[in-house]
Amino acid sequence: MSAPEGLVLAWSLGPGGPTPLDGAGVAAWSPGRGVIWVHLDRTHPGVRAWLEEFAELDPLIAEALVEEETRPRVSTHADGLLVNLRAVNLNPGADPEDMVSVRMWVDANRLISLRGRRLLAGDDVSAELDAGRGPRTTGGVLSALADALGNRMRPVIAGIEDELDAFEEALIDEDTPNPSAARISRVRRRAIALRRYLAPQRDVMLRLSTASEPWLSDADHRELREGADLVTRYVEDLDAARERGSVTHEEVTERLSQRMNRIMYALSIVATVFLPLSFITGLLGVNVGGIPGADNGWAFLLVCGGMVVLVILELILFRRWRWLE
Numbered sequence: 001m002s003a004p005e006g007l008v009l010a011w012s013l014g015p016g017g018p019t020p021l022d023g024a025g026v027a028a029w030s031p032g033r034g035v036i037w038v039h040l041d042r043t044h045p046g047v048r049a050w051l052e053e054f055a056e057l058d059p060l061i062a063e064a065l066v067e068e069e070t071r072p073r074v075s076t077h078a079d080g081l082l083v084n085l086r087a088v089n090l091n092p093g094a095d096p097e098d099m100v101s102v103r104m105w106v107d108a109n110r111l112i113s114l115r116g117r118r119l120l121a122g123d124d125v126s127a128e129l130d131a132g133r134g135p136r137t138t139g140g141v142l143s144a145l146a147d148a149l150g151n152r153m154r155p156v157i158a159g160i161e162d163e164l165d166a167f168e169e170a171l172i173d174e175d176t177p178n179p180s181a182a183r184i185s186r187v188r189r190r191a192i193a194l195r196r197y198l199a200p201q202r203d204v205m206l207r208l209s210t211a212s213e214p215w216l217s218d219a220d221h222r223e224l225r226e227g228a229d230l231v232t233r234y235v236e237d238l239d240a241a242r243e244r245g246s247v248t249h250e251e252v253t254e255r256l257s258q259r260m261n262r263i264m265y266a267l268s269i270v271a272t273v274f275l276p277l278s279f280i281t282g283l284l285g286v287n288v289g290g291i292p293g294a295d296n297g298w299a300f301l302l303v304c305g306g307m308v309v310l311v312i313l314e315l316i317l318f319r320r321w322r323w324l325e
Helices: 023-028 047-053 059-066 120-130 138-172 181-209 218-284 299-320
Strands: 007-012 036-041 073-076 080-087 100-107 110-115
Touching (some): 047 059, 059 100, 080 138, 080 181, 100 138, 110 138, 138 181, 138 218
Parallel strands (some): 036 110
Antiparallel strands (some): 007 036, 073 080, 080 100
């Protein structure tokens, strides 16, 4: 091969242990020298040409590895697997649900992975290799990457559940302000966006765990089954989070509706109390002759006293009719 365009990292996983490679080391590699993992930046303009000309991949596979939009999937080819997975976006300033795509070509001797943005799971596997641990086969690298992707998702899923727990506790605790409907909606949207990609990724992991490729060992299958189970739990947790968010949103909306109804009811009672008073003052305020008490100095106090008595009678009737309960 030639030195790859857009090289991020590369490792030789030969019998002597993991060895980091630069571009020249990748160019000097051959199948007889053991297993290699090459991690590339797919946005580099020369990556596709390198995949076709030097890695000697089928043009359709090379196109699938560098295309802009992908979904999680696994495709079996004559000598390997084309695997697309997703990772939560943990890059600074990014939204976790704006997921990072990792595309891989895996065969008995090579694992070529590509990403558009930094993939922290790839750094995790590379750190294990740098410490002298980690996989020694392409199947091992595939299962290790899948496991790292799942482990990186755990804090994000837990964060969504913690936020929903806080919302529910706020609804139970009368001294805590109720969460806003907008905050609950944001959490629900995050759960929905994550589930959109994790549901097909669960199917991909299940297919990988039963793949019959000869370079996938029993240990690799076990690791992939664990990864599939982990993603399945995440999907179930997101389904539960979505339902919990919906119920919490309905509870908040119902409480806001009840509060508004109480306010409107109180205003209606006040308006009902003052309706006859307004009628009396309006009637006595007309500028025509013959208004009773116009020449009596006590008339104003008598009218005020009468209106007070009228208010008391109204309140007694409202209580008897249970309007004030």
